Amino acid sequence: MPLPIALNPTVWLSGQINPNDLPALAAELGLRRIVNNRPDREEPGQPTGEDVRAAAEAAGLDYVAAPVSGFPDEVAVARVHEALIDDAPTLLFCRSGMRSAATWALAQRLRGVDAETLRAQAHAAGYDLSRLPL
Numbered sequence: 001m002p003l004p005i006a007l008n009p010t011v012w013l014s015g016q017i018n019p020n021d022l023p024a025l026a027a028e029l030g031l032r033r034i035v036n037n038r039p040d041r042e043e044p045g046q047p048t049g050e051d052v053r054a055a056a057e058a059a060g061l062d063y064v065a066a067p068v069s070g071f072p073d074e075v076a077v078a079r080v081h082e083a084l085i086d087d088a089p090t091l092l093f094c095r096s097g098m099r100s101a102a103t104w105a106l107a108q109r110l111r112g113v114d115a116e117t118l119r120a121q122a123h124a125a126g127y128d129l130s131r132l133p134l
Contacts, residue, residue: 004029005097005125010089011104013097013125019047019055026059030089035080037094037103039067046095068094072103081107101127109134 004012004025012029016038025031034056040048049065056063066079080103084090092100105118115134122129 004091004093007101007104007121007125010087011084012089012091013100013104013127014091014093015096016046017052017091017093019051022052022055022059022061025091026061029091031061031091032088033062033064033083033090035064035066035083035090035092035100037066037068037072037076037080037092037100039069042069042095062088066103068099068103072099072106076103077106077110080104081110084108085111098127101125101129102132105129105132105134 004014006012017025022034034052036049036052038046049067053063053065064079064083066076066083068076080092084107092104094100101122105122108118109115118134119129
């Protein structure tokens with residue numbers, strides 16, 4: 001199980017997670033929440049959102065569905081913004097982590113975080129948000 005990449009002390013990004021890995025991830029990172037930015041049926045064989053929700057809840061984690069296809073829409077950004085408002089340790093995932101990084105950054109802009117700060121945090125985690133209109 002590859003460890004997610006930290007954006008800051010309370011937010012991690014990951015590509016597709018295996019629902020069976022959630023208890024270990026929760027324990028290792030101190031997670032309280034999972035945000036699923038991946039739509040169901042994007043690829044054959046990927047776990048469904050319901051699979052991830054059930055595993056998250058069994059591990060004592062909150063679960064937020066905020067699927068993103070292409071550019072993050074207002075609904076996904078609002079859900080991520082709301083999920084992160086309490087600064088509880090949270091893992092966001094999609095296929096590669098890129099859509100999660102973009103959605104996180106747009107949600108943080110709603111909190112008034114400077115665009116260059118967000119780009120720098122994402123860059124340090126290996127995600128290029130230079131073309132994202134923040």
